[in-house]
Amino acid sequence: MAATRYDCVVIGAGPAGTAAGTLLAQAGRRVLLVDKAIFPRFHIGESLIPAANRVLRKMGVWDQVERAGFMRKEGAEFTYGTGECRVRNRFSEGLVRGLDYTYQVERAEFDRLLLARACEAGCELRQPAEAVTAEQTPSGWRIELAVNGVREHIEAAWLLDAAGRGRWLGRHLGIPTDPIPLPKRFAVYNHFTGVARPKGPEGGNIIVTRVPGGWFWSIPLDETRTSVGLVAQRGEDRTLPEQVFHQRVAQNSFMRTWMADAQPVERFRVEADYSFLHRRFAGERWLMLGDAAGFIDPVFSSGVYLALESADLAAEAILAADAQRGLRARVRARYERELRARMQTMLRLVEVYYDERSFAVFMNPTERFDLFAAVNAVVGGTTRMGFGLRWRFALFLLVCRLNRRFSMVPAVNLDADG
């Protein structure tokens, strides 16, 4: 039997896949979305940043997100030790206007909403269906799917890998990854009731608490439940991740108080959490999106934002390449350049966070030259920078570099426990 043929097949119906599918279907393309999981399904990545709102609007799903009852997030807070020293990034006070708020989302519901929007926009869906192999043909791709143990084939002019951190297409095509100079880490997390959260507008903020070798996130999901996770360096000993979580809570006075009455709601989950970037994100009629292209440490909650941005760039690239036959290499190069630039900006911020002397600069923000407002805008996800933001962020990075050599800003003592 002849395989059904699509303009685009998108592997993975997370935020990257559903956004790309929606934008391409809105432009009249015949799109097939494939996901091996049945939705709604649990997924980590619950804290959005406001720059992500732009693509959600473009997809036509923002109103549904606003009405879904998610916890409103107006800022991000960073602390350590006793929790007294705290940097509060209120998004509305960032250098870039219009990034006032976003949401903390349960991904099961958020991803379900985005998938429903993709189907409404005209995408076809195979679910549960696992993409197994992909073979390049003169006119595009022939893809093998496993559907309830049965093999099926489909054909498409374009193949988009939005299958997440498993590096599905990267492994298949043998695309190497570039190492990222950060130690290998893992994350262990759960949802809790009884966390000692403040009320009021700032009660919706994410709180990120630095501890030796890692950090905790605390993400309010609704009035009673909070997602709390630890990202820690992999140790040599065999202590179970859940025990490491409890040990680290006990060792930090802020987290001890925060979690004093906390009760886990579910089982603890663990995720190997290390960053990678593929050396190439695109080739002849294929593109990698979101985590499939590269994964950056989640300390600044940038994953869903980058997934949505990559989808927007990918849809633009495909539409441009179809319109200007023969110029595909240029379109591809632009996709690579634009996505890599966004990832690199977030990566610069992550490097600042993990380097103790740069972290000291981050935790002692200055209003001079509007540097704090500039960093705030990047924390809100502004990676496409105008001149005013670009030079300020470059200056901030320079101050961090200088502080590594000359220790101008007092060091923070991560072991201090009040």
Ligand SMILES: Cc1cc2nc3c(=O)[nH]c(=O)nc-3n(C[C@H](O)[C@H](O)[C@H](O)COP(=O)(O)OP(=O)(O)OC[C@H]3O[C@@H](n4cnc5c(N)ncnc54)[C@H](O)[C@@H]3O)c2cc1C
């Ligand atoms: C510990 C941790 C904390 C994080 N916290 C945050 C946060 O607070 N905020 C944030 O924005 N991001 C966070 N992230 C990152 C975030 O989870 C991801 O960046 C985001 O989900 C990427 O979206 P995506 O669409 O690229 O991939 P995914 O959301 O992973 O979606 C991929 C989809 O592909 C499907 N799939 C996989 N393989 C196949 C296959 N072979 N065939 C068919 N389907 C397939 C999967 O079922 C899945 O539905 C965190 C990540 C980690 C590890």
